[in-house]
Every structure is written in C-alpha cells, then in structure tokens.
Amino acid sequence: MxxxxxxxxxxxxxxxxxxxxxxxxxxxxxxxxxxxxxxxxxxxxxxxxxxxxxIDVIAIVPPATYFAVLYLYKEPGDKPLHALSAELWLGQKPVCRLEPIHCFGLTAGKIRIYTDQVLQVFAQQYDISLYQYKDMFEISPSHCPVRPCPLHPELSLFCHYDERIIR
Known part of the structure; x- marks a missing residue:
C-alpha cells in the first residue's frame, strides 16, 4: 500500500x-x-x-441568502477596538459595504448601538430581515484601511511646511 x-x-x-x-x-x-x-x-x-x-467537477449554485459580516480591526485579546467595518452579502458575493471608521473615543455601548444601526440600514435598504451578524472577523490594526490613520502616518503630514513661514 x-x-x-x-x-x-x-x-x-x-x-x-x-x-x-x-x-x-x-x-x-x-x-x-x-x-x-x-x-x-x-x-x-x-x-x-x-x-x-x-476527477469530475460539478457546480451547483448555492441558495442565495442575505447575511451581514462585521470586521473588527483590533489586536488579539482584550485590547481596544481600533476600527470597524461591515458588509452585506447575497449568497457568495458582497452587495453593500459600510466604509470603515475609527473607534477612538467610542464606548462599547456606542459601538453596539452603531453596529445595530448598520444592520437596520442594511435591512431597510434591501427590504430584508437582519437580526445579527453572521460572523465577525478580527483583523490586525496594521491592516486598517481608514486614512488618515495614526498607525499609518503619511510622510507628507510631518514634512509639509509653508514657505512663507520659513522666509
């Protein structure tokens, strides 16, 4: 064998x-x-x-259902939330995306209210029922897509100067 x-x-x-x-x-x-x-x-x-x-390969179209996914940009463990984003999917494709936002200064209660509002907006926009997120993914803050971002300072922010001041 x-x-x-x-x-x-x-x-x-x-x-x-x-x-x-x-x-x-x-x-x-x-x-x-x-x-x-x-x-x-x-x-x-x-x-x-x-x-x-x-091997023969077949393709069967899976049932198309709506579901929402939440993306949390944070370090593993009990660390503060850096940013968040969400997507609404229909079957195998995303159909709507919430632009990522920074969570600086937001309490856990305010973040919960905000994420619930996102679900409500998704539901109203597509005339569907959404009660919770199907899944949540934790992503390292180093991959934060929001700009400007304290983790990704742009060189131009520190090097920018006004020529009138120097003269």
Missing amino acids: PKPLDPKCQLCANLPTAKAKVLHGTDGDGCWNPKVCHNRRSFYRRRTKSDSTE
Whole structure:
C-alpha cells in the first residue's frame, strides 16, 4: 500500500521555492530538507495536476441568502477596538459595504448601538430581515484601511511646511 500524501507537502509544493524555504527552513518550522524537498515538491505538483484531471467537477449554485459580516480591526485579546467595518452579502458575493471608521473615543455601548444601526440600514435598504451578524472577523490594526490613520502616518503630514513661514 502506498504512503499517503502529506497535506503539508501538498500545500508547500504550490509555493515559490524561496517562500517555501523561509516558511519551512531554519527560520520557519525546520522541516525543509534540501536533499528531499526539491524532488518531493515536483512530485506533488505533478501528482496534483494529474489527479485533478481524473476527477469530475460539478457546480451547483448555492441558495442565495442575505447575511451581514462585521470586521473588527483590533489586536488579539482584550485590547481596544481600533476600527470597524461591515458588509452585506447575497449568497457568495458582497452587495453593500459600510466604509470603515475609527473607534477612538467610542464606548462599547456606542459601538453596539452603531453596529445595530448598520444592520437596520442594511435591512431597510434591501427590504430584508437582519437580526445579527453572521460572523465577525478580527483583523490586525496594521491592516486598517481608514486614512488618515495614526498607525499609518503619511510622510507628507510631518514634512509639509509653508514657505512663507520659513522666509
């Protein structure tokens, strides 16, 4: 009986070699073996392509239902909320997005009221019933899309000057 395919190697085979060495080399999890990995990655890439041609693929359209998703930009744990955003989805596609806002100075109660208002606006706009968010995702504040943002100071803010003042 053949040895089963290693899922970790299957995923690694799809990465560029440089990235695979970083993730699995001495700085990563340490499983990279230069004597074995190059051939194994090639084997897994060819194996995956040939296996995919043998399997029939069908597509069935999933039922389209509305649901809302909340995005919280915050550090893990009991840290303050940096920013938030929300989206309304219909089936597999987003249909409406709340622009992200910073939450500086907002209490937990005010944030709860605001997120409930977002659900109400989504429901009124699309004439549907929404009672809660289907899912909430915590995203690192370093990915905050709001500009200007204290985490992403623009160089021009600190370097801007008025020539009249200098003279």
